[in-house]
Amino acid sequence: SNFVPAGREVLFHAEIGVLGYGEMTAPGEGDPELVNASGQTVREQPGMSCFDHAEAFVMIRGGHIDISVMGAFQVSEKGDLANYMVPERQIGVIGGAMDLASGAKKLIVTMNHTTKDGKPRIVKKCSYPLTAINCVNLIVTDIAVVEVTDRGLVLKEVAPGWTPEEVQSLTEPTLIIDPDCQEMVLM
Template sequence: MSSSPSTPVIPWSSEDMARRAAREIPAGAVVNLGIGLPTQVADYLPVGHAWLHSENGLLGMGPFPFEGDEDPNLINAGKQTVTILPGGSTFDSAASFAMIRGGHVDLAILGAMQVSATGDLANWAVPGGKVMGIGGAMDLASGCRHVIAMMQHVTKKQEHKLVSACDYPLTAARVVSLVITDLGVFEPSGDGFRVVELAPGVTRDYAQARTGAPLG
């Protein structure tokens, strides 16, 4: 598949990526949306489509509250005030992480720094950088039944983020089943990434030049 050199590359915006990620969520699924980019996925889910889990102890999370309706004791894992839907529940942290570790959360959509061809995820620390902490990242990555990573395809310095092997500290090994970037949707296949979908104007060659492992 080739396109003429004049076809403009239109990378997906973060809204496009969130809309695309929302399509991966089956009705009734229990889903944890990570801090940052993945939080936006909720904007593209009909209210009540899925059970949103927040690891600080909330299942059945609703939209952000209107101004004046905020409850400082009803927050998500990103410490933003949220709402709770009818049928939702709150619980202590030990129960919340038992849900995660025990495989009761169907899907986690997480931000990422690097994803390897074998599905390794690195999203908690930059080598030589200030250690911000782990939070729920390792539990979510290793405990949820499926993990989708969402990230820009390359760093601001144009370094690869889809790689053969992560050189950033790992969050969990062999857990990512799908990567959604501004250039498309990619599936770790062991020795590379299978192209599932490409953003408008993005050719396989264009994506390959920005990927640190073979695209299949």
């Protein structure tokens, strides 16, 4: 919520039961009971509303969330999402991720392009347990922006210093290089 450009209105929703909150507060400031989905304290602002957890999920499951942004361990070429469990560690809780992935009108996934040992996270088929199928619309990684389409994965942007060929070498499925593929603008 701290990075919304001036003049742009964004209503942030947290599954704990708050809609329309403001920026995060500095550590030690703010009401400890007014937090975002990550538990960080946020500022009140005019029009903000608080409600119970069940109402928050009615909004999510009812398709009233325009865009959801979440992390992932893997995304398949079909837009399948795996983001709640690391099988080799046998840990993970799905929480509201399944609801957000299937209930939001658009799902943007942010993640590192590869694992710590260099394996692709954008894969032909997820090997981790699925959170939801065919739900991801856009993948934003540290080196690329990839759109999930019916035609396949379209490379839209590359990070400064990267080429489409280098991004492809770290991506399991074949990427369609957008003719207008450009360098990411980093802020």
